Amino acid sequence: MTPRKVLSDARSQAVLLLAPALVIYLVFAIYPMIDVVILSFQKWNGLDPHRQFVGTVNYSDIFTKDPVFWGAFRNTVIWTILSVIFPPIIGLALALGLNQPIFGRNTLRAVYYLPVIIAPIAVATMWRWMYDPFFGLFGEVLGMLGLQSWNQDWLGNRNIALYSAFVAHLWQSVGFSMVLFLAGLQGVNKTLIEAARIDGAGRWNVFRHVTMPALKTTITIVLVLSIISSLKAFDIVYGLTGGGPAQSTQMLALWAFTQSMQIFDFGRGSAISVVLLLITLAVVVPYLRWSQKREEFQ
Amino acid sequence: MTSFLNAVRISAMAGTLMLAPSLVSAETITLWTLNFSSQAANDAFQKIADDFAAANPGSKVEIVTRGTDDHKTALRVAAGSDKGPDIYFSWAGLGLGGEYIKAGLSLPLDKYYAEYKWDDELIPAALSFSKIYPGGRQGVPSSFKGEAIYYNKALFAKAGITELPKNYDELVADAEKLKAAGIPAITFGGTVNWHVMRLMDVILESKCGAEKHDALMDMKLDWSTEACAVESFAELDKWSKNYILSPFMGIDNAQSFNLFVAGRAAMVLEGDWLVQQLSEAGNLDDYDIFPFPTGTNRLYGFAEYNYVSTKSKNPDLAAKFLDYFISTPVQQEVLGKFSPTSINKNVVYKDLRPLDQKWVDIFNTYSQVYMNGDQAFPLDVTTEYFRVINEVASGNMAPAEAAKQLQTFIGNRG
Numbered sequence: 040m041t042p043r044k045v046l047s048d049a050r051s052q053a054v055l056l057l058a059p060a061l062v063i064y065l066v067f068a069i070y071p072m073i074d075v076v077i078l079s080f081q082k083w084n085g086l087d088p089h090r091q092f093v094g095t096v097n098y099s100d101i102f103t104k105d106p107v108f109w110g111a112f113r114n115t116v117i118w119t120i121l122s123v124i125f126p127p128i129i130g131l132a133l134a135l136g137l138n139q140p141i142f143g144r145n146t147l148r149a150v151y152y153l154p155v156i157i158a159p160i161a162v163a164t165m166w167r168w169m170y171d172p173f174f175g176l177f178g179e180v181l182g183m184l185g186l187q188s189w190n191q192d193w194l195g196n197r198n199i200a201l202y203s204a205f206v207a208h209l210w211q212s213v214g215f216s217m218v219l220f221l222a223g224l225q226g227v228n229k230t231l232i233e234a235a236r237i238d239g240a241g242r243w244n245v246f247r248h249v250t251m252p253a254l255k256t257t258i259t260i261v262l263v264l265s266i267i268s269s270l271k272a273f274d275i276v277y278g279l280t281g282g283g284p285a286q287s288t289q290m291l292a293l294w295a296f297t298q299s300m301q302i303f304d305f306g307r308g309s310a311i312s313v314v315l316l317l318i319t320l321a322v323v324v325p326y327l328r329w330s331q332k333r334e335e336f337q
Numbered sequence: 338m339t340s341f342l343n344a345v346r347i348s349a350m351a352g353t354l355m356l357a358p359s360l361v362s363a364e365t366i367t368l369w370t371l372n373f374s375s376q377a378a379n380d381a382f383q384k385i386a387d388d389f390a391a392a393n394p395g396s397k398v399e400i401v402t403r404g405t406d407d408h409k410t411a412l413r414v415a416a417g418s419d420k421g422p423d424i425y426f427s428w429a430g431l432g433l434g435g436e437y438i439k440a441g442l443s444l445p446l447d448k449y450y451a452e453y454k455w456d457d458e459l460i461p462a463a464l465s466f467s468k469i470y471p472g473g474r475q476g477v478p479s480s481f482k483g484e485a486i487y488y489n490k491a492l493f494a495k496a497g498i499t500e501l502p503k504n505y506d507e508l509v510a511d512a513e514k515l516k517a518a519g520i521p522a523i524t525f526g527g528t529v530n531w532h533v534m535r536l537m538d539v540i541l542e543s544k545c546g547a548e549k550h551d552a553l554m555d556m557k558l559d560w561s562t563e564a565c566a567v568e569s570f571a572e573l574d575k576w577s578k579n580y581i582l583s584p585f586m587g588i589d590n591a592q593s594f595n596l597f598v599a600g601r602a603a604m605v606l607e608g609d610w611l612v613q614q615l616s617e618a619g620n621l622d623d624y625d626i627f628p629f630p631t632g633t634n635r636l637y638g639f640a641e642y643n644y645v646s647t648k649s650k651n652p653d654l655a656a657k658f659l660d661y662f663i664s665t666p667v668q669q670e671v672l673g674k675f676s677p678t679s680i681n682k683n684v685v686y687k688d689l690r691p692l693d694q695k696w697v698d699i700f701n702t703y704s705q706v707y708m709n710g711d712q713a714f715p716l717d718v719t720t721e722y723f724r725v726i727n728e729v730a731s732g733n734m735a736p737a738e739a740a741k742q743l744q745t746f747i748g749n750r751g
Contacts, residue, residue, distance in 0.1 A: 084440075085413050085414075085416070085417050086413065086416045086417065086436070086437075086439075086440035086441075086442075087440070100749075104746075104749040106721065106724065106742060106746060107724070170587065171587075171588065171592065172584045172587055172588065173588070173592070173596065173601075191584075192583075192584030192585075192586055192587040193587060194528070194586075194587040195527055195528070195584050195585065195586030195587025195588070195731075196584070196586070196587070196731075197586075197731060197733060200587070280528065281528060283527070283528060283530070283586070283727060284527055284528070284586040284587070284727050284731055285723075285724050285725075285727035285728040285731055285733065285734075286724050286727075297720070300410050300413075301406065301409075301410070301716070301720070302716045302717045302720055303413055303716060304717060
């Protein structure tokens with residue numbers, strides 16, 4: 040086969056186009072992943088030239104001896120549950136509102152989406168100052184309203200710190216769900232909506248029986264993406280609380296980082312990462328299989 | 338023949354051009370250190386680097402500053418690679434600084450100590466840390482840091498405190514007087530774990546005494562069965578419930594400092610570096626200092642060192658810079674910028690600010706030092722130490738349980 044024929048062949052073209060990305064993916068994603076799995080069975084402090092094989096010790100240590108791991112696991116689960124409830128619901132509400140022909144619609148869409156493009160660490164800095172119990176915005180506003188007693192140590196009280204951090208995350212992430220729902224709403228068949236209205240369906244019934252079924256795919260995508268991003272929640276918690284107070288806002292991803300890059304126990308850090316990877320795969324694999332089937336069906 | 342000669346000339350020129358950057362870089366050394374606490378310190382350090390470069394044509398000192406945690410991480414990454422700084426800052430002692438030495442990141446400096454006669458120039462107590470490692474002398478002291486109680490004189494007077502406390506019980510009694518006067522006794526920032534840790538460290542020294550405190554930090558005594566350890570956690574609990582400006586777990590050390598300067602709390606447990614910060618932020622006459630009255634005749638503090646890295650391509654130039662840095666004229670010129678006292682014993686103190694003079698007196702009074710917990714413990718134990726301290730300080734863990742959990746963690750390390 041001549042070079043020209045190779046280039047004109049669709050399959051060859053696909054290989055040629057995918058090859059550079061595939062090489063980068065193998066080097067920067069797959070290889071580190073494999074290395075992390077290997078490292079999770081080794082003991083290494085990042086300084087010694089040799090890594091020592093220790094079998095499953097790192098796993099048994101994080102499950103039985105680590106005083107923080109299960110707290111981080113619980114926090115990650117709470118964060119994930121909150122992430123699949125609040126950002127999608129608020130995002131959908133915003134999308135429904137901003138899908139109406141209202142004045143300043145495009146500006147409002149940009150305003151709600153703006154936090155998404157801000158670096159999470161910058162968001163964390165901003166919110167940390169707002170949460171300052173002495174000089175922060177929330178304390179000041181509550182004071183002005185005569186509700187000073189409601190002011191809290193938002194990030195220092197272990198009972199509310201995780202939720203305070205989540206509110207900051209919610210502020211940042213809701214715009215992303217909104218955009219996906221807005222895109223989904225553009226695909227809702229207007230003829231069906233009009234037909235339903237002619238048949239006497241009210242707003243709620245149109246939403247319940249026409250809009251929502253049409254958004255089924257979008258809802259699935261939003262939920263899966265929310266789960267994946269919440270499982271790897273790191274930067275905003277790191278910036279707001281660093282996992283404190285007393286590790287009460289610690290998350291699995293942040294704890295893996297802390298073990299590896301601050302305590303320099305790369306074996307334990309990798310074991311935590313592998314646990315996180317397995318949880319993520321448990322969500323992603325069914326989603327991929329579902330989307331594949333859907334493509335085949337279509 | 339002409340074309341051959343031209344080719345040779347071009348090759349030679351190209352070679353020279355290619356060599357030029359490497360000649361320049363051969364005389365450039367990089368120094369990694371922490372962010373400076375004040376602009377004056379920042380400027381002073383840069384000036385030292387610039388003056389050294391001016392005195393040594395062709396050489397250049399590039400200063401890279403980072404936050405504490407970032408600096409530690411950067412050093413770890415450097416240790417695992419074939420590149421890194423020529424000189425790096427770290428603390429003295431077997432904890433944080435010792436780990437890098439153990440890993441081979443620090444170059445033994447015996448020949449430079451002999452060549453530059455640093456032993457004749459530096460304070461023996463500061464130098465002593467360079468000798469505690471096997472395999473030769475490591476690093477050159479850059480400063481001695483002491484930590485003590487800074488207090489707001491007006492707030493002490495308002496609470497009716499006329500004499501400084503001579504022991505721990507008197508300090509608690511004064512804290513009680515402040516509380517009765519409606520004044521929070523002390524301020525800490527809980528988001529940076531090491532800030533509240535300082536209170537635990539000094540309480541341990543007070544309640545356990547020097548020997549037991551050292552043994553606990555060396556993990557040679559059982560925290561759960563040692564009564565003074567449990568008692569120390571109980572004291573920490575008492576301070577956090579009664580005397581620390583609340584809330585404090587959600588603020589950091591900088592916010593805590595601002596609250597102290599704003600007169601919201603009477604005391605702060607800080608290092609000698611705070612004099613310059615206080616000077617920049619307020620009126621120094623409003624404040625005074627006293628060492629935490631532990632009763633052990635040891636000062637709370639630590640030494641800081643600059644180490645020549647084994648990654649350095651220019652160890653001779655690095656050592657030369659360190660010699661310049663610690664030299665009497667340079668140390669005399671920067672006196673008070675980094676610290677009120679110098680590690681150079683030939684420096685003459687004159688026209689010191691009253692608080693700086695206090696520090697000089699304190700350093701002259703104490704011959705022994707007890708170190709910060711995060712420099713005494715290995716990193717994993719430090720993290721657990723932080724956790725149990727914060728749990729107690731937040732009122733979420735009983736003192737006995739904290740001691741037990743810390744000991745369990747230490748025991749599990751094997």
